[in-house]
Amino acid sequence: MSIQLNILQPEGHSLQADDLLPECLHQFLACPTPDAWLQWALDNPEILLIDHAQCEKKAASTAMSLLYRYVDQPLLLSKMSQLAREELLHFEQVVGLMEKRGVAYAHLTASRYAEGLRKHLRSNDPDRLIDVLIIGALIEARSCERFARLIPYLDEELAKFYRTLVKSEGRHFEDYLLLAKQQTAASIDDRIAFFVAREAELITSPDTTFRFHSGVPS
Numbered sequence: 001m002s003i004q005l006n007i008l009q010p011e012g013h014s015l016q017a018d019d020l021l022p023e024c025l026h027q028f029l030a031c032p033t034p035d036a037w038l039q040w041a042l043d044n045p046e047i048l049l050i051d052h053a054q055c056e057k058k059a060a061s062t063a064m065s066l067l068y069r070y071v072d073q074p075l076l077l078s079k080m081s082q083l084a085r086e087e088l089l090h091f092e093q094v095v096g097l098m099e100k101r102g103v104a105y106a107h108l109t110a111s112r113y114a115e116g117l118r119k120h121l122r123s124n125d126p127d128r129l130i131d132v133l134i135i136g137a138l139i140e141a142r143s144c145e146r147f148a149r150l151i152p153y154l155d156e157e158l159a160k161f162y163r164t165l166v167k168s169e170g171r172h173f174e175d176y177l178l179l180a181k182q183q184t185a186a187s188i189d190d191r192i193a194f195f196v197a198r199e200a201e202l203i204t205s206p207d208t209t210f211r212f213h214s215g216v217p218s
């Protein structure tokens with residue numbers, strides 16, 4: 001299975017991808033996904049699907065751990081419970097597509113991305129929770145942006161699936177951001193700006209391994 005991307009070609013396509021994204025998400029991320037990552041993804045369609053499945057499973061697991069840790073926050077509980085269910089549904093859908101396409105589910109090492117953000121977590125709540133929620137918002141926002149960037153180059157079945165994901169991951173981004181802001185009466189804008197900048201470094205700098213959230217090929 002291979003998909004060829006002509007980066008120079010589809011003017012209409014990139015407009016189409018941008019049109020799929022909510023405006024607030026565009027403004028939130030510091031940089032778009034580089035074309036070099038896009039080509040890397042299309043050269044590795046099987047790893048893209050396997051790592052995508054991993055990401056959905058991890059997203060559900062992160063939401064579940066928040067459900068255990070913050071039982072005194074009703075809005076967080078309802079949002080994270082719904083989110084975990086949706087991520088597991090996405091997981092099932094990706095695994096279903098992999099089976100249909102004969103892609104074997106192998107273990108993959110994690111990309112540097114999530115750890116590259118989490119290493120900046122502050123130690124004590126509410127600071128720690130605020131950081132976890134900002135990172136959650138960033139991961140959802142970047143996933144949403146990458147699905148939208150990929151859509152114009154995918155077969156109809158995968159493109160249709162990713163269009164549904166753009167909608168739900170966009171909603172998850174907003175939920176995480178809302179929950180982060182709700183943790184304190186003070187502004188968290190500086191903290192958001194800090195993580196947005198770290199995220200952009202991870203996205204634009206050379207990376208050794210292709211994954212869904214990799215930087216660019218080194």
Ligand SMILES: [Fe+2]
Pocket residue numbers: 056059086087090165169
């Ligand atoms: Fe998802």
Ligand SMILES: [Fe+2]
Pocket residue numbers: 059087140168169172
């Ligand atoms: Fe999500």
